[in-house]
Amino acid sequence: MLNEDTKAMPRECGDCPIRHRAVCARCEADELERLDQIKYYRNFEAGQTVIWAGDKMDFVGSVVSGIATLTQAMEDGRTQMVGLLLPSDFVGRPGRVTAAYDVVATTDLVMCCFRKQPFEDMLNRTPHIAQRLLEMTLDELDAAREWMLVLGRKTAREKIASLLSIIARRDAALNMVGRTGPMVFDLPLTREAMADYLGLTLETVSRQISALKRDGVIVLEGKRHVTVPDFNRLLDEAGDDSDGGMLA
Amino acid sequence: MLNEDTKAMPRECGDCPIRHRAVCARCEADELERLDQIKYYRNFEAGQTVIWAGDKMDFVGSVVSGIATLTQAMEDGRTQMVGLLLPSDFVGRPGRVTAAYDVVATTDLVMCCFRKQPFEDMLNRTPHIAQRLLEMTLDELDAAREWMLVLGRKTAREKIASLLSIIARRDAALNMVGRTGPMVFDLPLTREAMADYLGLTLETVSRQISALKRDGVIVLEGKRHVTVPDFNRLLDEAGDDSDGGMLA
DNA sequence: CGCCGGGTTGAGCGTCCTCAAAGAATGTGG
DNA sequence: CCACATTCTTTGAGGACGCTCAACCCGGCG
Structure with missing residues (x-):
């Protein structure tokens, strides 16, 4: 030990x-x-x-x-x-x-x-x-x-968008990147880990990520590398107050 | 003010x-x-x-x-x-x-x-x-x-049983009642408040409470007064480790 | 090359939600 | 005192969202 x-x-x-x-x-x-x-x-x-x-x-x-x-x-x-x-x-x-x-x-x-x-x-x-x-x-x-709130009340799509927005936000904070322009980051979790975080199955996670990709909310490169062209759009999908983005 | x-x-x-x-x-x-x-x-x-x-x-x-x-x-x-x-x-x-x-x-x-x-x-x-x-x-x-865990992974029935067991447990602690015999308490929440706690609709809460009553897990007197004849049975319905009841 | 873990996609089903109606309990005003 | 409103609750019918089961794809590695 x-x-x-x-x-x-x-x-x-x-x-x-x-x-x-x-x-x-x-x-x-x-x-x-x-x-x-x-x-x-x-x-x-x-x-x-x-x-x-x-x-x-x-x-x-x-x-x-x-x-x-x-x-x-x-x-x-x-x-x-x-x-x-x-x-x-x-x-x-x-x-x-x-x-x-x-x-x-x-x-x-x-x-x-x-x-x-x-x-x-x-x-x-x-x-x-x-x-x-x-x-x-x-x-x-x-x-x-x-x-x-995410676990109890959000839909599968909103859950995924919530997770992505959190990861994007903290990644931006960590790298001191400004809030303008597209956000780019790598997912630190497998689909299964995301499912365990969100109270979903890994299949549903996969499907919803595909859907967000299809709808242009995110751009995927490989399975883990994510680009978010419009962060407010993502917040919107998450069901969050998109204007109250500056929450102290 | x-x-x-x-x-x-x-x-x-x-x-x-x-x-x-x-x-x-x-x-x-x-x-x-x-x-x-x-x-x-x-x-x-x-x-x-x-x-x-x-x-x-x-x-x-x-x-x-x-x-x-x-x-x-x-x-x-x-x-x-x-x-x-x-x-x-x-x-x-x-x-x-x-x-x-x-x-x-x-x-x-x-x-x-x-x-x-x-x-x-x-x-x-x-x-x-x-x-x-x-x-x-x-x-x-x-x-x-x-x-x-309750919100993300439990079924509606398990959620209700979890809530009931928590209320029962803290009520017993408050009133210094021993752990033997049936537990009796009043629900401090409306069906809607329970639903908001559990990430369910109030209809589902009502249905699941009726089901637990029908199955003899609980006895209802009026809408708020609950008797739990067998607490381990309730823990079992909650999906909790019923033997690990003594969790320090 | 074949295996293996991670990921995607499809078909069918079940749990829980939505919408709706009606019962029970309590309070209010005529 | 009773009619009526209000709030809380129960119950039903139908439908949708997410789960289960299953097949297949992709990339890395022995």
């Missing part, structure tokens, strides 16, 4: 790519130094399971690069994704011993980890960490609630 | 019914006293809207008694409930100026409120409040994720 991972290159927190967004974002230099001392990196390959639901979880951590999913499964195999973990997102819950969900790396993944006990000690002694974690948790709660 | 509500009887925090569960749960006597000084009560009648999504929100607070709902609506009227607020639950987000969701009282409601600015000041100076709020937010996130 401690061997497959320590091959990650050590980094200075100072030039960490998620320095300004992760749970450590508000830390002062001295606080950061203490985190630096207890952190360690772990690498996971695409497809690898980070943790199984129900397993003892002796660490928490942040996604540094790559993408992971949080999923919940019923006994008969029905699966629902409940979280999409992107760089800077936090994994694990302070005060809980076992993992509540399966965490799976969908791409190669680097995580910045802390053993649970030392992290919780720091959390209690460092308001800057606690404040940031609260903020991030509230953001996740908002995202989860947004997703409840 | 300050008149319909100040009729609530003032209370001492010391004998507040949600003292040990709300955001103030971890406060020491002196901290509680300071909260006491900035708190005020507001009453709402059943059906009254507490806040509209998008409105400026100058207070936060806890539900003292009664039930409220958090809902999100699309322009065409489709509505999804994203939270059910029970006594001790917290309303409002520190650091945000406008409400993200509609908050509606479904029963007569008493809230213990704080103006936003004073509360945020206390939040920053009082780790006991921040810790408790983080814990509560993490719990809500878990509940939201649990609900995503």
